[in-house]
Amino acid sequence: MNVERRRSRREIFFTEVNIEGKNASEQSRVTDIGLEGVFVDTISPSPVGTVLRLSFGLGRERFVTTQGIVVHSMPSIGMGIQFTGLKPEHEEMIKGIVYPEQDPWSEPRM
Numbered sequence: 001m002n003v004e005r006r007r008s009r010r011e012i013f014f015t016e017v018n019i020e021g022k023n024a025s026e027q028s029r030v031t032d033i034g035l036e037g038v039f040v041d042t043i044s045p046s047p048v049g050t051v052l053r054l055s056f057g058l059g060r061e062r063f064v065t066t067q068g069i070v071v072h073s074m075p076s077i078g079m080g081i082q083f084t085g086l087k088p089e090h091e092e093m094i095k096g097i098v099y100p101e102q103d104p105w106s107e108p109r110m
Helices: 088-098
Strands: 010-020 025-034 037-041 051-057 063-074 078-083
Touching (some): 010 037, 010 088, 025 088, 063 088
Antiparallel strands (some): 010 051, 037 078, 063 078
């Protein structure tokens, strides 16, 4: 049985992400985002508990750099990363993606 552990809404969202860990860095792709974290497509995900630094764009010259921890890891598929150092201004930008009906500056979705 697969139990949903997320406490907040997620939105499909594709953007490039730079991931830096203790011993390596890589360029990958975010495939969904929420106020608590992101899912990243990667062939070689980090183990659960790994602390990472993430940098990614949110469109319209908006960028986020934050820290996160791997909470879900699936070999050859990707990893779920929970934000641990999200600044309030970055949280507001992410809210505009997750809850576009509440953001007057959000870009129209096709």
